[in-house]
Amino acid sequence: MKINSQTKISALIKENPETIEAIASINPHFNKLRNPVLRKILASRVTVADAARIGKCEPAEIFAKLAAIGFEVEREETGDRIEAVSSQHSLIQEAIEAGRVETLDVRPILAGGVDPFKEIMGVLKTLPPGFALEVINTFEPAPLILILKNKGYLSEVRNEAGVIYTYFLKVGEEPVQAPAADHFFRVSIEELEQHKESYRGRCREIDVRDLEMPLPLVTILNELEGLPENHALFVHHKKTPQYLLPELEERGFKTWIADIEEGNVKLLIHR
Amino acid sequence: MQGVASQNAPSPSLVVPHFLLGGLTLLVVTILIVLYPGAFIGHYFNPKLLGITHLLVLGWITMVIFGALYQVIPVILEVKLYSERLGFASLVLLVSGSVLLAAAFWRFELGLLLYVAAVLITLAVLFFAINIFVTSSRSAKRSIERDLILTSILWLLFTVLAGGVLGLNLTMAFLATPHLELLKMHAHAGLAGWFLQLIMGVGSRLLPMFMVSHGLRWGRLRAAYGAVNGGLLAGVFALILQWHSGVMAGTLVVLAGIVLFLSFLWDAYRKRVKKQLDIGMRQSALSFFLLLPPLALVLLLSLLSGRAASFTAPMALAYGSAILLGFITSLIMGQTYKTLPFILWLKVYRNKVGKGKIPLPKDLYDERVANIQLWVYAAGFFTLLTGIVLQWPRLIAIGAALFCVSVGFYNFNLLKIVLHKPVAN
Numbered sequence: 001m002k003i004n005s006q007t008k009i010s011a012l013i014k015e016n017p018e019t020i021e022a023i024a025s026i027n028p029h030f031n032k033l034r035n036p037v038l039r040k041i042l043a044s045r046v047t048v049a050d051a052a053r054i055g056k057c058e059p060a061e062i063f064a065k066l067a068a069i070g071f072e073v074e075r076e077e078t079g080d081r082i083e084a085v086s087s088q089h090s091l092i093q094e095a096i097e098a099g100r101v102e103t104l105d106v107r108p109i110l111a112g113g114v115d116p117f118k119e120i121m122g123v124l125k126t127l128p129p130g131f132a133l134e135v136i137n138t139f140e141p142a143p144l145i146l147i148l149k150n151k152g153y154l155s156e157v158r159n160e161a162g163v164i165y166t167y168f169l170k171v172g173e174e175p176v177q178a179p180a181a182d183h184f185f186r187v188s189i190e191e192l193e194q195h196k197e198s199y200r201g202r203c204r205e206i207d208v209r210d211l212e213m214p215l216p217l218v219t220i221l222n223e224l225e226g227l228p229e230n231h232a233l234f235v236h237h238k239k240t241p242q243y244l245l246p247e248l249e250e251r252g253f254k255t256w257i258a259d260i261e262e263g264n265v266k267l268l269i270h271r
Numbered sequence: 272m273q274g275v276a277s278q279n280a281p282s283p284s285l286v287v288p289h290f291l292l293g294g295l296t297l298l299v300v301t302i303l304i305v306l307y308p309g310a311f312i313g314h315y316f317n318p319k320l321l322g323i324t325h326l327l328v329l330g331w332i333t334m335v336i337f338g339a340l341y342q343v344i345p346v347i348l349e350v351k352l353y354s355e356r357l358g359f360a361s362l363v364l365l366v367s368g369s370v371l372l373a374a375a376f377w378r379f380e381l382g383l384l385l386y387v388a389a390v391l392i393t394l395a396v397l398f399f400a401i402n403i404f405v406t407s408s409r410s411a412k413r414s415i416e417r418d419l420i421l422t423s424i425l426w427l428l429f430t431v432l433a434g435g436v437l438g439l440n441l442t443m444a445f446l447a448t449p450h451l452e453l454l455k456m457h458a459h460a461g462l463a464g465w466f467l468q469l470i471m472g473v474g475s476r477l478l479p480m481f482m483v484s485h486g487l488r489w490g491r492l493r494a495a496y497g498a499v500n501g502g503l504l505a506g507v508f509a510l511i512l513q514w515h516s517g518v519m520a521g522t523l524v525v526l527a528g529i530v531l532f533l534s535f536l537w538d539a540y541r542k543r544v545k546k547q548l549d550i551g552m553r554q555s556a557l558s559f560f561l562l563l564p565p566l567a568l569v570l571l572l573s574l575l576s577g578r579a580a581s582f583t584a585p586m587a588l589a590y591g592s593a594i595l596l597g598f599i600t601s602l603i604m605g606q607t608y609k610t611l612p613f614i615l616w617l618k619v620y621r622n623k624v625g626k627g628k629i630p631l632p633k634d635l636y637d638e639r640v641a642n643i644q645l646w647v648y649a650a651g652f653f654t655l656l657t658g659i660v661l662q663w664p665r666l667i668a669i670g671a672a673l674f675c676v677s678v679g680f681y682n683f684n685l686l687k688i689v690l691h692k693p694v695a696n
Contacts, residue, residue: 210544212483214613214632218624225625238485242346246278247621263485 003066004074005049005059009033012066013043022065029055032139037115045143054139092156092167095132101167102127105136120144124153124168132169140164183249185256189266192258196268199232207236209263217244224253224269232270238263279345281352283618285359287689289338290611292366294682296330297600301678304655304671308664314584315591316451322377327595328461329392330369333427335603336469337361337399340420342614343473344403347417348410357402364395381441389435396431400424415492419472422500426464433457448511456510458591463525464503466599471495471532474602478536481552481609482543491535498528515576522573526566533559549633550641554605557649561597565590589659596674597652604648604681612636612688619693635691636684644680647673 001015012019020039024030030051032038048066052059063073095101104123106116124133135141145155145166152172158165187195196203206223208216216237221244223233240257248255248269256268303323304310310319337358345352352358368391375385403424407417434457440446446453475492502524509517536559548556568590575583612632620629655670657663 209485210483212481212545214616218631221625240349242279242349243617243621246280247624250622262489 002072002074003048003063005052006047008044009046009048009051010043012048012071013039016069016071018069019066022069023051023055023062026057026061026065027055029057029139032110035110035113037113038110041115041117041143045146050142054142091171092132092154092169095130095169096167100128100131101134102131103134103136107136107138110137117144124148124170127170129170132167135166135168137164137166138162141166183254184245185254187256187258189258189260192256192266192268195256196232196234199268199270202228202231203234203268204231205234205236209236209238214243217241217247220244220269221247221251224248224251229271232268235267235269237265237267239265241267279349279351280617281341281345281355281358283614285355285362286338286342286614287611288362289334289341290607290685291689292362293331293335293338293603294678294685296326296334296369298675298678298682300327300331301671301675305668305675308658308667308671311588311592311659311667312662312664315588316454318376318379320588322373322375324591324595325376326369326373328466329365329372332466332595332599332603334365334369335607336466337365339473339606339610340403340469342610343476344406344420347414347420347476348407348412350406350410350412353402353405353409357398361395361398361402364391364398368392368395381438385438385441389438393431393435396427400428415489415496416472416476419468419475419492419496422496423465423468423472426460426468426503430457430461430465433460448513452510452513456507460503460507462594463499466594467529468496468499470599470602471499475532475535477606477609478552478555479539479543481545482539482548483545484539484542485544486542488535488538491531491538495528495531495535498524498531502526502528518576519573522569526570529562529566533562549608550638550645551605551608554608554641554645554648555602556605557645558598558601558605561593561601561652565593565598568593585660585662589656592659593656596655601648601652604644607681607685608633608636608641611685615688615691619691623693630694635688637687640680640684644677644684647680648677651675651677 001012003012009019009023020033024033032042046054048059048062052062055062067073102123104116104120106120109116109119120133120135127133135144140157141164145157148155148168151170153168153170155169156167158167204223204227206219208219211219220233220235220241227233240259245255253269253271258266260266300323303319303326307319307323310317310323341352341355341358368388371384371388372392375381375388378384404421407421410417433453436446437450437453437457440450440453444450471492475487479487502521504521505524506518506521509515509521568586572583572586572590575586612635616630616632616635623629651670651673653670655667655674658666658668658670
């Protein structure tokens, strides 16, 4: 089976149950994979890349173990490793500072072999508006963050000496427009130039500032469809292209955006 | 590094009905004028004209503006619209409120029917305002367009509340200032504070974008913002106090603001990269020429204030009609061709771009029909206006009939755009 950083852990386990021991042997963070309850919660929603982040190791370590038990690792572009930053939400910060926080330590629940999901949801229901829930755990509850995001919760993860504090705050009924941390990056022009430099000789450049909409969108997408692998597209634009971004995300592109001044925005787009 | 939300555009199912219902309302309005041209004869304070005017400003102009803003606000502020559900609620309230209000004036039922209509419209506007203000509070993006749009919504709220108070005053007569003077305040809060200022906010973003103009003179637009609002505020207070030179001064300051805005647009027009104007932009350009006569008329009318109504009434009628049926209607019809096809095109073709041959937004409507619409409109509008000035009902009816045919073509293209099916490769 061919695998990459986006392969789900559950798919690996289904293909070869030895996966559990192979990954668990990397470091103690992965011990929870041996627990059937936790495995059920996590494995179906977590990819290799997520697992590396939760277990605080390099994806390469996991790939090495998996290759050893017969998985075929696909070559992936090794660009700059992009850190998934947990965004700092000022609303959550405010709630914490004002003492509007309820705490739930799920470590004893997990130790008892029970999924704390129901307990967490129960506490969230009774939480007064404006209050944040602090969940104390030993790992980042990635699936929970995703589920709650779709129910209108902001979240923030803090790591203090190996104990993970995750905060949830309800801000609406509809899914939270979470910053798509792994698709779009607002950077300074210096950072953008630096990043462009890493594509030296493999970078196309276009200027769409003199085109009427929707031609900028059409031109950029046409260019991207014809872009050779491992190449990037550098775009001179008048603004952050609001209608283009969702399409870029859907087509799996990463976009670096530098806002220079009114009417002058640079974009670097690559896979 | 800062996050960027990706999908900010609202669902077309919220935006598109505003255009369709607006087009339908305009058609009804022109038919009403054909059938009752007498509404434009004599003094403007008559039941039929009050009914027609409110149907026009709420059911057509405000309706399309609401829909367009749901689309434009997320682009200008780079955030998602706060709530589409609130938008739908506002739409339902606006439709029912406009129809009931027009009926109440038409039949001059100044009791319960008028109150119910007023409450529905106030709620529609309140829901809309909450939606836009909460949305904007979530955006850090600051711009003069944002200020213009938000301030225009404050004037809309003021206009609607003032209208409600005037409605009560019709039966209870509790206000000290003469009713018709306060009606002027209500009308101009709506015309200049809401419509004109909103056009300044949205137009200063869209028109240079469609013409592809760089290096705009934003200073002129900021000065225009100050002048329009300062002049209006002064004018409103002066009207309430019945201080005529104050009203005159306020009018002049607002006019100066409009001139500043026009010079901002003229500068953008001269700097345009796209030399050839398409049909949507040609009709928009025409609308700005249509703005010039009413600007001259309002100046004349404020100089003549105090003269016999038999002398000024046709001018006042021509002034209001030229702004609403001329400038604003023509601009909306023109801009519809620039915005609505794009919205539908995006929905149908966004994920097909770059993967084969696809049409462009301008291929979604029939350009010949749009051209005929423009010329029939121009003929109809000028005939109508001449009929009003000469106080000749038959000419008014002929003008309205041509106008109605033009709106029929407009509605044909609206439907063609909305019902567009993807073209197979």
